[in-house]
Amino acid sequence: MSGWVVIAGLGPGDAALVTPEVRDALAEATDVVGYIPYVRRVTPRPGLTLHESDNRVEVERATHALEMAAEGKRVVVVSSGDPGVFAMASALFEALEAGPEVWLSLEIRVLPGITAMLAAAARLGAPLGHDFCAINLSDNLKPWSLIEHRLRLAAQAGFAMAFYNPRSASRPHQFGEALEILRAECGPDCLISFARNVSKDDETLTTVTLGDATPDMADMRTVVIVGNADTRRVGPHVYTPRRAE
């Protein structure tokens, strides 16, 4: 029996958003590794070992997964959302690149999932229905100046925008600075939506104008979506038209 690593997206939280492909991979696994709250979404069963790890140890966790696969285990690395969007897939390949050459012949598959911005967009209506970008607002792995640069260019391009990790206790001021940049570039009437804990029991959705947005509307469990100049409300829905001039 040869081992493998699957990096699987569990979606935003609701079990009805987990694909059959991911469910089947979990059914075949001998080991599951991941950040504590994501591993706890996997149902325990005999023959399956659950390995929980803390946040911010992504490469160590990925290395552990590769080591176990090299020993013949069938390992699923669980991510929230989609593993390829600000989640575990890149960390796994970083660990692969840094590891022994023999790991390159391991079977490694990434299984997509419903990423937070698309779950949030669906709940709101269709705010990402035209060209858009996705930006991780955390400066943990890149300088804040680069994030500011990207915000300005994205606004000048007329992209709708989705922000992951908009605000944390360790950097409370930066999201306020991001809002200032957006107000300057997009104007105060542009719509901004805050989707917190999407698909979970305590989901909240809030849409205001940039002029009315305040930093406390976001935390680390919030996905923020900023419309382009054409984004509008129709009834309770928020959407961006397909057409642009």
Added chain:
Amino acid sequence: MSGWVVIAGLGPGDAALVTPEVRDALAEATDVVGYIPYVRRVTPRPGLTLHESDNRVEVERATHALEMAAEGKRVVVVSSGDPGVFAMASALFEALEAGPEVWLSLEIRVLPGITAMLAAAARLGAPLGHDFCAINLSDNLKPWSLIEHRLRLAAQAGFAMAFYNPRSASRPHQFGEALEILRAECGPDCLISFARNVSKDDETLTTVTLGDATPDMADMRTVVIVGNADTRRVGPHVYTPRRAE
């Protein structure tokens, strides 16, 4: 029994990528509407009427769905991928905005799906593992000059990029122009991947440098993913590191 409209994402093709939420909505529907090949992915059953329509009649199709829901029917509008990404959700809200005010009280829900770029990224590795943008390269609903503007700004921002509808028979030269802009802005060594018919039996994946990319590598069934300056290969995989300077 009151009617409703659900706009549901069927994912890229493989039934293992359809969420249970979408499957359940199809089980409750009285009517399914959509572009012919997507409706044909729905299993017929007694009590379910399938309404197939041609491409490029999105607003007419959405209006038909809303009319049927107003008559009390339970209507699923099917999209490939995710309905909120260059698909039917925005068209539905455009039809809602243009329609009678009474439609605003209809129950309308968007159910997310696995969009083509994330299915393609998963098959390739993790090329969208850092900040990225999604651009529809069709100039059907926006001027080509705007697309060129967005390509330049996205490159200057250091976004990885995903392109939908990169090339069609009616506009064969534009994708070549897009490649010229990308080569000028990103340099010839940047990686570009062509993912055709992802998750289907005849899936093909090709990764080359921008210097070696030619327009004929893409057609309307291809999702194109362009890496940023840090995107690299490790073994058979393509990924973008999480870290940036």
